[in-house]
Amino acid sequence: MREERFLRTTSYVVLGLLSFGRELTGYELKQWADESIAFFFASPAMSQIYTELDRLEAAGFVRGRDASRGADRSRCAYRLTARGTRELARWVDHAPVAAPALKHTVALRLFLGHVADPARLRAILDEHLERTRATLAALEKVRADLGDDETWRFPALVADWGERYLAGEADAVAAAARRVRRLPRR
Amino acid sequence: MREERFLRTTSYVVLGLLSFGRELTGYELKQWADESIAFFFASPAMSQIYTELDRLEAAGFVRGRDASRGADRSRCAYRLTARGTRELARWVDHAPVAAPALKHTVALRLFLGHVADPARLRAILDEHLERTRATLAALEKVRADLGDDETWRFPALVADWGERYLAGEADAVAAAARRVRRLPRR
DNA sequence: GCCAGCATGTAAGGAGTTACATGATTAT
DNA sequence: ATAATCATGTAACTCCTTACATGCTGGC
Numbered sequence: 001m002r003e004e005r006f007l008r009t010t011s012y013v014v015l016g017l018l019s020f021g022r023e024l025t026g027y028e029l030k031q032w033a034d035e036s037i038a039f040f041f042a043s044p045a046m047s048q049i050y051t052e053l054d055r056l057e058a059a060g061f062v063r064g065r066d067a068s069r070g071a072d073r074s075r076c077a078y079r080l081t082a083r084g085t086r087e088l089a090r091w092v093d094h095a096p097v098a099a100p101a102l103k104h105t106v107a108l109r110l111f112l113g114h115v116a117d118p119a120r121l122r123a124i125l126d127e128h129l130e131r132t133r134a135t136l137a138a139l140e141k142v143r144a145d146l147g148d149d150e151t152w153r154f155p156a157l158v159a160d161w162g163e164r165y166l167a168g169e170a171d172a173v174a175a176a177a178r179r180v181r182r183l184p185r186r
Numbered sequence: 187m188r189e190e191r192f193l194r195t196t197s198y199v200v201l202g203l204l205s206f207g208r209e210l211t212g213y214e215l216k217q218w219a220d221e222s223i224a225f226f227f228a229s230p231a232m233s234q235i236y237t238e239l240d241r242l243e244a245a246g247f248v249r250g251r252d253a254s255r256g257a258d259r260s261r262c263a264y265r266l267t268a269r270g271t272r273e274l275a276r277w278v279d280h281a282p283v284a285a286p287a288l289k290h291t292v293a294l295r296l297f298l299g300h301v302a303d304p305a306r307l308r309a310i311l312d313e314h315l316e317r318t319r320a321t322l323a324a325l326e327k328v329r330a331d332l333g334d335d336e337t338w339r340f341p342a343l344v345a346d347w348g349e350r351y352l353a354g355e356a357d358a359v360a361a362a363a364r365r366v367r368r369l370p371r372r
Numbered sequence: 373g374c375c376a377g378c379a380t381g382t383a384a385g386g387a388g389t390t391a392c393a394t395g396a397t398t399a400t
Numbered sequence: 401a402t403a404a405t406c407a408t409g410t411a412a413c414t415c416c417t418t419a420c421a422t423g424c425t426g427g428c
Contacts, residue, residue: 008415009291016298027379040293045417050381073424075379085301092295092302097313099321100293104286105195107226107347109278112202113340115271120279127283135285154299157365161293161358168354172347179343194387213407231389236409259396261407 006091010044013037014052015061015080015088020151023077025067026050036155039139039162053078061087110176118183125177129170136166192277196230199223200238201247201266201274206337209263211253212236222341225325225348239264247273296362304369311363315356322352 017029017037024032026049033043044052053076056062061084067077080088106128113121143159146152203215203223210218212235219229230238239262242248247270253263266274292314299307329345332338 009289009294010415012298013294016294019298019301025379026381037294037297040288040290040297042287042289042416046379047381047418048416050379051416054381069378070424073379088298089301089303092298093306095291095295097310097317098291099317100288100290101228102226102286102288103195103228104226105281105284106286107344108195108199108202108223109281110347111223111226111341111344112198112205112274112278113343114337115202115205115275116278117275124283131283131285151300153369155297157299157362158293158297161296161362164358164361165354168351168358172350172354175350176343176347183339196387211407212409213405228388232407233390233409234388236407237388240409255406256396259407 006095007087009041010048010052011056011061012088012091013041013044014049014056015084018062018078018080019085019088023065023067023079025075025077026053029053029078035138035142039135039142040158056084060084106173110180113180118180121180122177125173125180129173129177132166132170132173136163136170139163139166192281193273195227196234196238197242197247198274198277199227199230200235200242201270204248204264204266205271205274209251209253209265211261211263212239215239215264221324221328225321225328226344242270246270292359296366299366304366307366308363311359311366315359315363318352318356318359322349322356325349325352 013033014029017032018024026046030043030046030049033049037043053062053064057064057078060081062078063081064076064078067075069075106124109116109124110121139159139162143156143163146156146159148156199219200215203218204210212232216229216232216235219235223229239248239250243250243264246267248264249267250262250264253261255261292310295302295310296307325345325348329342329349332342332345334342
């Protein structure tokens with residue numbers, strides 16, 4: 001019995017962005033990933049996107065088309081093939097449901113607060129809170145741009161989820177910061 | 187001007203667990219990481235903990251003591267050195283505040299819902315919701331065990347934060363699942 | 373004229389995982 | 401007896417990042 005293997009998750013990030021129908025270059029893929037996927041999944045490095053596109057083309061999941069601007073400005077735009085679409089759908093439907101992987105260094109540092117300077121701890125939480133609010137503001141803008149167009153129905157769902165998540169995170173951090181502030185000096 | 191380098195984050199996970207004063211073996215470290223750190227930071231593999239302990243001992247941040255049980259049952263228990271404590275405190279206080287790294291494959295799959303079978307999507311969200319609730323229940327138990335003892339003040343703070351976070355995630359997933367359920371069949 | 377943005381890629385290395393290998397002790 | 405848990409470690413490999421390398425185009 002053949003084991004059905006899946007590609008790495010980054011492959012599906014690339015296939016996924018191409019599944020909305022637009023033909024995209026590696027550069028455009030990176031830009032778009034940074035302002036969409038990045039809110040809930042690590043956006044791959046530029047170099048990895050190019051590597052990934054080569055691999056996916058070799059496997060027949062995407063096809064590149066020369067889209068150079070002028071003589072010397074080389075440029076390659078990719079689109080999904082039928083095989084690529086099938087492979088992506090197979091992953092979305094049938095990959096095992098994995099727990100989200102989180103690496104929250106701010107939480108780790110608060111966990112270790114007994115070795116820290118309380119003033120620094122407060123500053124770290126404040127900085128994290130500010131960043132969280134900025135991320136939320138950016139996501140709200142993205143959400144507004146998605147509107148209620150059917151094409152962006154699922155991204156909009158995820159954006160709403162993300163807004164709730166970030167708002168909750170901001171509340172929780174603020175609460176933790178208040179409690180740290182009430183702590184006695186070392 | 188010398189660049190002050192930091193160890194990798196996993197090093198601080200190990201140093202951090204040892205900073206609560208107990209002398210621990212690699213095996214115990216892994217167990218404890220799985221039921222504490224794991225709620226907000228990837229718990230390192232067994233093999234990595236042993237590698238890390240060797241590295242940290244060579245650098246003088248921890249010291250191992252032979253704690254064999256009987257003749258043939260080899261066992262090594264580690265504790266923080268003064269240098270290790272300083273290095274940990276330096277990281278907690280002075281490392282740049284980094285955004286939490288998240289890899290949420292369930293959100294990614296919902297984002298790509300337009301290529302999915304709606305029934306599968308619902309099942310995936312339900313499974314994720316169930317897992318989230320189970321994780322929350324596990325965390326509540328951990329939080330209860332921490333009590334309001336001063337030693338566990340900061341872990342308790344993080345546990346409270348985590349409970350809020352997981353409760354929020356559960357609400358948000360449930361909301362997304364309801365909206366997916368109202369979607370027309372493909 | 374220069375800088376920001378567009379555009380692509382290679383090479384080296386870091387961080388971590390899985391698979392493998394081994395064996396003692398304790399509970400059923 | 402036999403399975404689960406305790407306990408340690410190595411080797412190979414995967415995935416991904418950073419640093420490097422190159423050069424065009426458009427705006428100020």
